[in-house]
Amino acid sequence: MKRLCVILALLLFLCACGQAVQPEEMSVTTATTTTPTTTEREIDTLPAKAAKEYASVIQAYSKLLRNRESEKYEGYIAAFMKELDVPERFVAFTEPFYFLSPLGCAVYDINKDGVSELIVADNDYVNDCRNIRSIFTLKNGKPILLGIYGGNNYWCDIDVDGTLYAHGRGGAYYFEDRVYTLPANGTEFCLMEKRVMDTFDHDNDGIDEESYYFEKDGVKTYLSREEYSALESFHVKERLELALAPITP
Ligand SMILES: [Ca+2]
Ligand SMILES: [Ca+2]
Numbered sequence: 241m242k243r244l245c246v247i248l249a250l251l252l253f254l255c256a257c258g259q260a261v262q263p264e265e266m267s268v269t270t271a272t273t274t275t276p277t278t279t280e281r282e283i284d285t286l287p288a289k290a291a292k293e294y295a296s297v298i299q300a301y302s303k304l305l306r307n308r309e310s311e312k313y314e315g316y317i318a319a320f321m322k323e324l325d326v327p328e329r330f331v332a333f334t335e336p337f338y339f340l341s342p343l344g345c346a347v348y349d350i351n352k353d354g355v356s357e358l359i360v361a362d363n364d365y366v367n368d369c370r371n372i373r374s375i376f377t378l379k380n381g382k383p384i385l386l387g388i389y390g391g392n393n394y395w396c397d398i399d400v401d402g403t404l405y406a407h408g409r410g411g412a413y414y415f416e417d418r419v420y421t422l423p424a425n426g427t428e429f430c431l432m433e434k435r436v437m438d439t440f441d442h443d444n445d446g447i448d449e450e451s452y453y454f455e456k457d458g459v460k461t462y463l464s465r466e467e468y469s470a471l472e473s474f475h476v477k478e479r480l481e482l483a484l485a486p487i488t489p
Contacts, residue, residue: 290347303320305340324383341371343362343484346361351422352424355378370397387429394407395407406418414437419473433473434454
């Protein structure tokens with residue numbers, strides 16, 4: 241059962257990242273985390289123009305927060321997906337909506353193409369991450385969902401250069417770190433690289449297998465535990481300090 245839950249959670253994480261689903265397996269351990277530099281930046285949190293452009297998103301989140309305890313919450317999530325015309329690849333990924341904390345939002349031109357993206361995030365940090373919940377951009381004046389993040393074991397942070405760092409954990413057995421960038425005018429984040437630590441007992445013989453690997457451009461390279469831990473590119477370097485405008489329920 242534990243294994244099933246972990247795999248299910250992993251599938252959801254992969255789905256959230258807009259990638260082909262490859263059910264690999266699980267792992268233990270503590271991932272090495274480098275403490276990011278946090279730079280205070282003056283960001284116009286939510287200018288009137290952006291508040292208007294992204295009003296449908298902000299209102300949709302308000303409605304979710306307001307009805308968080310409703311018995312019909314599932315229906316509210318479905319309505320959220322429909323109202324915002326959420327791309328098919330995200331529709332089944334509802335887990336994050338069951339773990340909503342107080343939320344805020346801000347705009348930032350992640351890919352420096354002149355269009356500011358809307359970033360919805362928790363007001364509080366989680367696991368030393370900003371804990372981004374979703375990111376939207378505008379296409380022909382309409383908000384388009386680029387990604388949904390978060391949930392019980394997932395969190396996500398962003399660097400001032402627009403690089404997105406997504407982290408997923410499947411119990412104590414599996415850790416995955418992914419690095420994404422958003423191309424100019426893009427409607428999807430591109431996976432740049434990922435690393436995986438997997439110490440699940442795959443053959444169920446009571447002994448955990450251990451594997452560590454790095455993946456880039458579809459090429460998987462297996463590593464020793466030391467090599468895995470020495471990889472440094474998987475955590476935010478200069479965190480984008482978002483001064484969030486609260487989303488009121
Ligand atoms: Ca942009
Ligand atoms: Ca085994």
